[in-house]
Amino acid sequence: MxxxxxxxxxxxxxxxxxxxxxxxxxxxxxxxxxTTVSGNGIIDKVxxxxxxxxxxxKIQVPVAQGAGNAILGAVEAASDIHGETALDGAPLPAPTxxxxxxxxxxxxxQLVRKSSEKVTLVGTGPLTNxxxxxxxxxxxxxxxxxxxxxxxxxxxxxxxxxAEFNIWMDPEALEVVLKSELPITMxxxxxxxxxxxxxxxxxxxxxxxxxxxxxxTGLMRFFAKTYNDVFEMPDPPLHDxxxxxxxxxxxxxxxxxxxxxxxxxxxxxxxxxxxxxxNRTGRKxxxxxxxxxxxxxxxxxxxxxxxKAGR
Amino acid sequence: xxxxIDTDTGSDDAVALMLALGNPKVSVELIxxxxxxxxxxxxxxNALATVAxxxxxxxVYSGMAKxxxxxxxxxxxxxxxxxxxxxxxxxxxxxxxxxxGVTQLIEISKKFPGELTLVTLGPLTNxxxxxxxxPQxxxxxxxxxxxxxxxxxxxxxxxxAEFNVWCDPESFKIxxxxxxxxxxxxxxxxxxxxxxxxxxxxxxxxxxxxxxAYVIDINETLxxxxxxxxxxxxxDLPDPITVAIAIAPEMIRKSEFVSMDVSCSEEMRGTLIIDxxxxxxxxxxxxxxxxxxxxxxxxxxxxxxxxxxxxxxxxAQRSGK
Numbered sequence: 001m002x003x004x005x006x007x008x009x010x011x012x013x014x015x016x017x018x019x020x021x022x023x024x025x026x027x028x029x030x031x032x033x034x035t036t037v038s039g040n041g042i043i044d045k046v047x048x049x050x051x052x053x054x055x056x057x058k059i060q061v062p063v064a065q066g067a068g069n070a071i072l073g074a075v076e077a078a079s080d081i082h083g084e085t086a087l088d089g090a091p092l093p094a095p096t097x098x099x100x101x102x103x104x105x106x107x108x109x110q111l112v113r114k115s116s117e118k119v120t121l122v123g124t125g126p127l128t129n130x131x132x133x134x135x136x137x138x139x140x141x142x143x144x145x146x147x148x149x150x151x152x153x154x155x156x157x158x159x160x161x162x163a164e165f166n167i168w169m170d171p172e173a174l175e176v177v178l179k180s181e182l183p184i185t186m187x188x189x190x191x192x193x194x195x196x197x198x199x200x201x202x203x204x205x206x207x208x209x210x211x212x213x214x215x216x217t218g219l220m221r222f223f224a225k226t227y228n229d230v231f232e233m234p235d236p237p238l239h240d241x242x243x244x245x246x247x248x249x250x251x252x253x254x255x256x257x258x259x260x261x262x263x264x265x266x267x268x269x270x271x272x273x274x275x276x277x278x279n280r281t282g283r284k285x286x287x288x289x290x291x292x293x294x295x296x297x298x299x300x301x302x303x304x305x306x307x308k309a310g311r
Numbered sequence: 312x313x314x315x316i317d318t319d320t321g322s323d324d325a326v327a328l329m330l331a332l333g334n335p336k337v338s339v340e341l342i343x344x345x346x347x348x349x350x351x352x353x354x355x356x357n358a359l360a361t362v363a364x365x366x367x368x369x370x371v372y373s374g375m376a377k378x379x380x381x382x383x384x385x386x387x388x389x390x391x392x393x394x395x396x397x398x399x400x401x402x403x404x405x406x407x408x409x410x411x412g413v414t415q416l417i418e419i420s421k422k423f424p425g426e427l428t429l430v431t432l433g434p435l436t437n438x439x440x441x442x443x444x445x446p447q448x449x450x451x452x453x454x455x456x457x458x459x460x461x462x463x464x465x466x467x468x469x470x471x472a473e474f475n476v477w478c479d480p481e482s483f484k485i486x487x488x489x490x491x492x493x494x495x496x497x498x499x500x501x502x503x504x505x506x507x508x509x510x511x512x513x514x515x516x517x518x519x520x521x522x523x524a525y526v527i528d529i530n531e532t533l534x535x536x537x538x539x540x541x542x543x544x545x546x547d548l549p550d551p552i553t554v555a556i557a558i559a560p561e562m563i564r565k566s567e568f569v570s571m572d573v574s575c576s577e578e579m580r581g582t583l584i585i586d587x588x589x590x591x592x593x594x595x596x597x598x599x600x601x602x603x604x605x606x607x608x609x610x611x612x613x614x615x616x617x618x619x620x621x622x623x624x625x626x627a628q629r630s631g632k
Contacts, residue, residue: 067443071380072481072575073488103444106414128443131380136413136440138376172380172481179382265576 003030004145004247005117007108009066011039011125012049013082014089014223015240018216018302019124019150020050022241024059025305028248032111032119033062035104038075039125039169041086043068045077046125049087051095057212057309060097062111066104066129070170075126078165081226089222090215108133109140118145120247123177124240126169127151131176146183149174150243152260152273153189154289158231160271164189167262168271174262178286185246185288186260188273191253192239194293197224199235204303210310238302245298246290252297253290260287313426314339314557315419315452317374317412318550319347319433319475320357321390322529326611327432327458327550328358329522330558332365333614337558340427341419342371343412347433347478348386349394351376354433355407357393360400364525366621371405374412374437378479386474391532398528401622413440420451430557431457432550434475439482442489449491458553459483460497460583462571462598467541469580473498476573477581483573487595494597495571496556501549504604506537508545511608515615523615524626531627548611555610556602564601571596 008023008031010016023031034054036047047065054063069075077086100107108129112119123130127149134141151166151174159165167174177184197220205217220236227236245252259276261283263269275289314331316339318324331339342362344354355373362369377383391397409415416437419427429452431438441448449455460483461473468474476483486493507515507530515523534546541547556562570591572584586592 068446069443071443072484105444132440132443135375135377135379175380 001027003028004120005030005032005115006120006122006247007032007035007111009035009037009121009123009125009129010050010240011037011041011046012053013040013046013086013240014219015238016040016124017053017087017219018238019240019244020053020059021057021309022244022302022305024057025308026248026301029244031061032115033107035064035066035107035129037066037104037125037129038068039078039166040082041077041079042075045086047099049085051099052092055093055096056215062100062107064100064102064104064107067132070126070128071131071172075169080230083222087219090218092215104129105132105136109137112140112143115143118143120146120148122243123147123149124243126166127173127177128170131173134176134180141180141182144182146185147177148185148187148243148246149177150187150192150240152186154275154277154291155190157272158189162269163271164273167273171262171264171271175264178260178262184286185290187242187246187290191290191293192242193237194295195238195242195298196235197238201299205306208307208310212310213306216306241302242290242298245301248301249297252294254292255288255290257285257288259283259285260289312337312428312558313423315341315416315427315429317343317345317429317431317433317437318354318358319345319349320354320361321348321386321394322396322533323548323550324348324432325357325361325395325529326526326548327554328361329365329614330551330554330610332362332367332369333617334558339367339369341415342369343416343437344371344373345433345437346376346383347475348390350383350385353394357395357400359403359405359407363401363403363405363622364522364624366619370408372409372412372415373407375440378434379436379439379482381479384478389533389536395529396531398627399625400529401624403622413437416441417445417448420448424451425453427452428557429455430554431459432553434479435459435482435486436479439485442485449489454494455491456494456496456553456557458496458550460495461499462495462497462583462585463499465499467498471579472581476583480573480575480581484575487571487573492597493595494599496553496599498549500599500602501547501552502543504602504607505548505552506543506545507548512545514612518612518615520615520618521620521624521626522617525624526615528627551611552602552607555607556599559606562603562606563599564603566597566599568594568597570594
């Protein structure tokens with residue numbers, strides 16, 4: 001089977017942890033490396049979490065720490081959702097291998113340069129590292145096949161009424177990504193709020209009864225509680241793995257290719273993605289926006305990856 | 312003293328490099344180039360040509376080709392399409408030492424912690440990219456001098472913004488927020504203390520060396536811009552006076568430690584915001600308000616006196632100007 005080579009830039013983070021499992025344990029994906037960015041937690045915590053998830057699931061790929069701050073200014077961790085460690089809810093094993101000594105942005109460049117095929121960049125946190133990579137290594141842009149990011153929304157936001165958290169954290173980074181003119185897929189809240197961890201899904205996770213599935217169940221239970229407390233959602237949405245799932249099987253979502261811009265100023269709406277579904281502005285389409293999810297298809301591949309990771 | 316210079320070499324940057332490379336009391340440890348006045352490849356070529364003119368062996372690395380979030384708008388209307396007024400600058404065997412200028416800035420700050428003076432002559436993109444990777448990077452420099460901004464609100468690229476800040480306001484903001492105490496030599500200082508009028512131009516020409524001819528030749532397009540747009544009695548040298556002040560801070564006659572921010576909005580892009588209220592955030596920038604014109608001119612004349620011409624620069628032919 002032909003594998004899609006990807007680099008996963010993430011801020012684990014509960015849903016990021018599941019995205020790591022899906023990227024590492026689906027045969028259609030070749031995970032070249034993992035880079036981290038401040039977001040769900042500050043950089044030290046999410047980097048530690050990435051290494052611990054790798055240890056739990058016996059994943060061995062280069063991991064490097066990336067940007068600790070957004071392009072403009074300090075970051076604010078989403079501890080209301082992900083807890084103090086950014087991955088509260090279950091103990092994770094200590095890391096089994098060391099971080100790469102280079103910066104995450106430089107690791108992306110190194111892996112892209114080394115790859116014989118064009119690489120897809122998947123961002124499941126703020127897009128700071130990906131933006132810096134595009135600006136610092138413009139000569140490598142031609143080696144990028146596609147950028148898929150979890151972030152934004154064609155409707156409402158979750159960090160502010162109209163801005164989704166990852167994009168709100170670093171709107172300038174999305175501006176850079178949009179200006180790259182590379183193929184871009186946006187996995188926004190419209191579609192991730194369909195990837196709910198329902199009671200049936202929890203039952204299936206628990207039935208696996210492996211070390212990995214038990215840990216993931218604990219993490220997801222914590223995530224479910226904070227989502228219910230903050231957003232009044234009894235079944236929490238598993239955002240990040242969808243950014244991997246669309247690479248495994250493009251039919252897992254229904255998309256529209258439309259113009260997307262990012263609100264950089266805005267009195268109340270900084271960080272809002274401006275998604276022109278009906279082409280009212282006449283601006284050129286630039287982003288493939290995922291809007292509808294095939295629930296069963298997604299969960300089959302996600303649960304399969306958790307199962308394989310546990311064996 | 313040990314200097315690191317970050318430059319978008321254009322014509323006045325080249326004179327600034329001459330002041331540093333030609334001063335026996337100064338050791339330039341690293342030059343990094345950045346897109347600004349001209350695209351990155353030209354900035355690098357112009358820096359290398361000037362390094363060759365001065366017979367220097369300083370390492371030159373190129374850095375960021377575009378502003379940190381925006382597209383590049385150059386000042387080729389100010390300095391000429393090549394940034395050097397079309398002068399026949401030395402084409403040498405010199406090659407750029409690498410394209411990882413941002414990494415080199417971080418590395419050298421670690422190699423000489425507390426020893427280096429950093430002088431920035433272009434948009435702050437390289438410094439911002441370095442800070443995003445290593446937030447402590449600027450703290451390892453002894454002093455940071457920036458040719459940037461128009462603190463009194465008199466702009467050159469827009470009514471209120473100076474080019475280096477306007478070109479990449481997001482990077483400038485990153486540097487302002489770094490926590491490092493910065494020294495700003497704005498465009499106001501250049502207009503007050505670094506204008507080369509007819510008298511000074513004649514004096515430089517009369518020195519008769521290759522270096523003297525280079526200073527005048529490469530700034531010919533700038534002189535036309537100053538006459539037609541910025542309304543100055545001659546051409547001004549913002550980058551050179553910044554380097555001169557970094558080498559001899561006693562040139563500063565008056566300065567003020569202020570709390571500064573910058574506008575990244577479209578309408579006021581690159582306009583500086585100085586807050587002097589009691590409620591202002593902690594000060595971050597020493598704004599230079601007055602500098603010694605005679606000391607600057609003397610340092611310029613001094614560097615032009617050296618008659619060596621290792622790169623065989625051939626002065627432009629002039630028709631009785």
